[in-house]
Amino acid sequence: MPRVAIVKFPGTNCERETLEAVRRVARLDALIVRHDEFDWRAWDALIIPGGFSYGDYVRAGVMATWSKFSEALREGVENGLPVLGICNGFQVLTEAGVLPGVLLPNECGCFVARWVRLRIAEPKGPWLGGYEDGEIVWMPVAHGEGRWWGLEEPRGPSLRYVDNPNGSRWDIAGVSVRDGQVVGMMPHPERAAFPWQAPAGRNPGGLKLFEWLGKALRAGW
């Protein structure tokens, strides 16, 4: 059975929900792994979950990249390991230089926590490949530093806000590289992985991500 590592830094706080989504929806083996014990060779996929690694000091996500985890992350990516960064995990991936752009404080200067609609663009790869191109899904966001900014409009698989909650350039909610092998996203799929998590009238937008991940890894992605 394929195995998914969910890496934890001091201050990570979404690892448990992520673990449940991977185990129950993707139906894969998964464990929470300390950042300094992560060895990419032992896993079939890696998720960097949300939270406040090192208290978001300096800039959200940057201190996590000073861990030796960074080296394992880069080697894993180069060797084809599927990697998903959720919220603070997305911040870690941009700070590590694995994904393009930066995540700046929200335009409102406030923490934004609400359900948003997302448009899935050019879905491909082990994380997003289960969605239809242009599909609209609901997921919650909860962040203070989620305003994506970059010099060039990201290409390839991405997630776009329908109602941009933070001022992100090009309505970017998530970006990818290597044809969707590595994805970073500010919305929380693990908080929208079960029907009971979604408010009435909204689809649980993360359900397809985890279902597809299970299929993709079992098919030997």
Ligand SMILES: NC(=O)CC[C@H](N)C(=O)O
């Ligand atoms: N939910 C989270 O992962 C929080 C993200 C990050 N610490 C921020 O506030 O920007």
